[in-house]
Amino acid sequence: MSRALQRRENISGYLFLLPSLIFFIGFVVIPMIICIVTSLTDANMHDQGMFGNFIGFSNFTNLLSDETFLEALKNTFIIVIVSVPTVCAFSLWVSSVIYKLSGPVLSAFRCIFYLPVVTGSVAVTVVWKWMYDNYTGIFNHVLKGAGLIDQNINWLGDSKYALWCIILILFTTSVGQPIVLYVSALGNVD
Numbered sequence: 001m002s003r004a005l006q007r008r009e010n011i012s013g014y015l016f017l018l019p020s021l022i023f024f025i026g027f028v029v030i031p032m033i034i035c036i037v038t039s040l041t042d043a044n045m046h047d048q049g050m051f052g053n054f055i056g057f058s059n060f061t062n063l064l065s066d067e068t069f070l071e072a073l074k075n076t077f078i079i080v081i082v083s084v085p086t087v088c089a090f091s092l093w094v095s096s097v098i099y100k101l102s103g104p105v106l107s108a109f110r111c112i113f114y115l116p117v118v119t120g121s122v123a124v125t126v127v128w129k130w131m132y133d134n135y136t137g138i139f140n141h142v143l144k145g146a147g148l149i150d151q152n153i154n155w156l157g158d159s160k161y162a163l164w165c166i167i168l169i170l171f172t173t174s175v176g177q178p179i180v181l182y183v184s185a186l187g188n189v190d
Contacts, residue, residue: 075163083167087174094175095182110180117176128169132156 043052098109131138132155140152
């Protein structure tokens with residue numbers, strides 16, 4: 001291949017990459033740089049300009065003394081420490097159980113477990129909001145019917161229950177993909 005033809009092909013390739021590169025720079029790189037620069041200033045939503053006065057790392061030191069941030073950080077660690085191992089263990093257990101099933105039944109279980117992954121997050125949120133509802137929620141209805149509680153529980157409004165409710169939502173929406181991957185991996189193991 002001649003040098004001129006190779007150069008033309010390289011230029012064509014770069015021109016095909018140019019729209020993606022512009023999109024990446026415009027919507028990923030530039031906002032990331034703006035975020036970093038803004039975090040080092042005293043800018044707020046009321047200033048006229050985008051950047052305020054440079055204050056260095058004092059925003060970060062203030063953040064480490066903020067009780068709300070520290071509580072959110074603690075809750076995030078709890079969610080990660082609880083949900084990641086349980087999702088992995090449960091997905092592996094379910095995969096090992098349904099792997100032994102025949103073709104159509106296996107496909108049905110794959111579909112059932114993978115459905116929350118492909119279902120829109122708005123639909124999943126609406127279903128969980130209905131289940132956790134204070135007055136008409138299914139959890140309160142079942143627990144009252146079983147005689148386990150006397151009055152309705154405010155699942156998402158009470159700090160004793162809210163974190164665990166969020167972990168349950170994350171758990172049910174996160175197990176589908178690992179199950180499908182584990183079933184496929186188990187098919188390749190001798």
